[in-house]
Amino acid sequence: MAVAAAFTLPLVVPARAAAPAQAAEVAAKPGSPSPAFKTVGLRTQLNWMQAMPDTMPLAQMSIPGTHETMAFYGTAFAEAQEFKESPQKSLTMQLDAGIRALDIRVHPQGGVDGDRLHIWHGAADQKAELGSGVLGPLRDWLGKHPSETVLMNLSVEGTVDPSYCPGQDTASCMSGYFKEYVGPGKQYASLFWAPSVQGSSRAETPTLDKARGKVVLNVYRNSAGNPYSGWGLNYGTDAGYKAQVQDEYKVGTPSAITTKWNQVQAFLATTRTKRAGNLPYYNFLSGTGIPFLTPSDVAGGGSTGSGDPTDPPTYFTGVNERALGFLRTDSGERTGVMMMDYPGYGLIDEIIRHNPTSRAGTAVEQNGQLNAFVRASDGNLVRSYLPYDAQGTQGPWVQETVGATLKAPKMAGNPVATVRNDKTVDVFYRSDEGHLIEAWRPPGGTWQYADFSTSGYAPATIAGDPAVVNHNGVIRVFSRNPANNHLMESVLPTQGSTAGRWEKWDHADVTGAPQIFSSATAVVRQDKTVDVIYRTADNRVNHSYLAPGSSWKQELIPTEPPKGEGKLGEVAGDLSVVAQGSTISVFSRDAATNHLTESLLTGGVWVHTDVTAETNAPELSGSPVAALRSDNTLDVYYRSKDGHLIEAWLNSGSGTWQQFDFSNPVYHYAPPQIAGDPAIAIRPGKVSVFTQSGTGSHLTESWLTTSTWTNWDMTADNRAPVLG
Known part of the structure; x- marks a missing residue:
């Protein structure tokens, strides 16, 4: 002002007391925890949406999110997020840190009625169900933080065996499974912003006042990545949805991380130049390159070489560190929804500050x-x-x-x-x-x-x-x-x-x-x-x-x-x-x-x-x-x-x-x-x-x-x- x-x-200016020294931030070696990488639990951003006006469209906001939100188990190629004691506590840690967009992957399997969708990443069992592992903790957390809202991508992971859908096509079957959670009178119906989980029509993106204290279903996708009709926000066609998303996840070598970062930057520019419209832009920073690069390598960087005198290490910088450096010196505003593997507190904070x-x-x-x-x-x-x-x-x-x-x-x-x-x-x-x-x-x-x-x-x-x-x-x-x-x-x-x-x-x-x-x-x-x-x-x-x-x-x-x-x-x-x-x-x-x-x-x-x-x-x-x-x-x-x-x-x-x-x-x-x-x-x-x-x-x-x-x-x- x-x-x-x-x-x-x-004004007669009196003497002031000296300010105490403040700790300087030390640059981390690639692959080590830093403000951009694997420090999601070091700071909290519990109620940052309080600062946003009720009239703010969700599509115009800068929102930090996690790719494969619940990927805590399996090999290094299956894990994508930091773990704290249990899947439920790990999810709560992300929410406490300021994460407000989730990427949940489910597959049907035996379980108690009303909780028959299990969390998977590829072939890796993530030891949690959709209800008790995700929706229950979300309901508890939003009950304590009613100023906030959470966007959710829900996807079917892997091919659904016909034995789970007797006499039904897969789309109708998977809609039926989800209705066990959010259908009228079901346990988690009130957790969601109702227009996004009708199952019969898609919703226009809400303003923040309508979504506070709720989960907004952004999309419910089949295993091929195409949205099921009747669920989530109104992207129109499959092509319309994919135009709002950058998710080039194949990053085969360290040099390809630069290509991935260029894709993130280009889509960020698209997000900002296309001010019209009322649909969120999703920009995935995540990637992997079996058998060379894990999600951790792509996000946090690392090194090649054995480290002995004849083969010294060569370090490469991950996407998260590049994103943090860019956003700290960036003159733009809206980032859209940025989906990350292993985010750090500084990167989360910087995305929030771009609102x-x-x-x-x-x-x-x-x-x-x-x-x-x-x-x-x-x-x-x-x-x-x-x-x-x-x-x-x-x-x-x-x-x-x-x-x-x-x-x-x-x-x-x-x-x-x-x-x-x-x-x-x-x-x-x-x-x-x-x-x-x-x-x-x-x-x-x-x-x-x-x-x-x-x-x-x-x-x-x-x-x-x-x-x-x-x-x-x-x-x-x-x-x-x-x-x-x-x-x-x-x-x-x-x-x-x-x-x-x-x-x-x-x-x-x-x-x-x-x-x-x-x-x-x-x-x-x-x-x-x-x-x-x-x-x-x-x-x-x-x-x-x-x-x-x-x-x-x-x-x-x-x-x-x-x-x-x-x-x-x-x-x-x-x-x-x-x-x-x-x-x-x-x-x-x-x-x-x-x-x-x-x-x-x-x-x-x-x-x-x-x-x-x-x-x-x-x-x-x-x-x-x-x-x-x-x-x-x-x-x-x-x-x-x-x-x-x-x-x-x-x-x-x-x-x-x-x-x-x-x-x-x-x-x-x-x-x-x-x-x-x-x-x-x-x-x-x-x-x-x-x-x-x-x-x-x-x-x-x-x-x-x-x-x-x-x-x-x-x-x-x-x-x-x-x-x-």
Whole structure:
């Protein structure tokens, strides 16, 4: 969120405590456990779908999954996943780690009525039935995590002997076996999203609100890989289904792993370019090459050679490690469903972090009137504002459908806004085609919009969200060009021959700034220095700045300042920056620990503080959003891993950080669960924190007057739309 210059106030900055050192990630030898490989049980992502709005289509999400989910037994060529005590506990470990797409292979055999489908991988018995081994643990797990949903591929493994289907064709027979689990009144009927298990018709892909707490059957396939009619999602024909899947699994030699990775990358590009449609894309990272490469070799890498002096080992990198490296430096968003053998916690986390960002809009003050701009569930820009009546009394909130009225392009990202010196309110956002769009309204005038990407004022497409500041009357909009990951600036000068005409600058040309791999955030200091902050390809923090009377310069914020304090590890997600007089504070989420870190620039020296360690605050799930109150209190808000709204603030008297849980039911200062990142508006003596509720995707406001916090649901009161 860009913090408007109008909210920048001086602050006497007290001394900060040094941040404790953070452990560095050590590169693993191919074939060894690493963040990409065979570490599924080292971290948990129990409720990550809480952060997604109810209106999110499953087909637009980035979902980590496992290929041959239950393949724990047999030879090295049959095993594909890590094992923990039992098949049931191993499945639960995957779910705890964040896996939300399963690949279940069944074959009929004798058993108790209602549980006659057994789990196999090829000829390897996996020692579990579909009901007690898979559906029962899923029901237990989803009962504890109702915000989540699980996609399931169900497939028949091997040829079905006619003795299991007397007097029936195989398709009817296998449908009958599955109906013993999910038919009306059967034990697991309520576990599934009902339209996907009708047995007589296929379903359109649901939005997340319809699927929470349920298993969605994606497809039920025969042994040849073709979908049975009447089950799962509506792919139409067999060819239609196969167009949504990349599963080139034959990887015969170490050199063929590169070919497999190229196939994964190409299908990832297809997933992103084909935005239309409402069907998931399934991208399998898995493969095997009997008799040379096991699933473990393809996923995690390994070595050739015996290792003796005459035959030294030659190491090769697996698909999982290549995927993690790519996604960490990737500027795209949606990955689709990525199905993996032996995933590691880092790869799972990175896929989850590629879900579309969600924020409760942005807010600016115009002539004393507070304006909140949000993306509605239909993709349109909506304004909610607090008007004044004839007597000067403020309120109540009024909702205005700006985008629909203008017929402006629909939004894919989150809006940012500022106010020009002539009091024109300026809103910028990324459209569903990736264009940079401006919507503006002068005082007493009407709304207008312009497409900067088609007008040449911005790249042909942008990635992430823009940032905007009013720099002493000059409007500066910063965006990311996904074609080369350069930081771009669209600027509206007020002086010179180009005054009043938008210009476009490439900061890689201007300053040699490194590539950008997050949304930018920007602020204007009291001395009129402009600061732009973003995350680089190697997850460091870049600082580009323009001082009065000077030209643009840039620096990488030092991870261990030689004259400063603390340590800055690799960062994740987007960042936030706040000006405090002549100093700035940059807030980030540590990629290894999910801690909140402050990087303070004061007197030309950077000082890093681990705010989470200092306050014992909950870990971050989203990105931090910061602002400076009118009483000089430095305020940071974020979504925790359990979906709560957390505030961390700096006590200017003691110089120490403190924290508070707004979602604590004792106080009810925020919804019990929030989705996405919050937004903040600062006015003299007042603070408004806007959030998206985890249930219903409502816009809620928590506001502070004097010393009292109050929370209300703006959408329920028809003062704001359901958010997208």
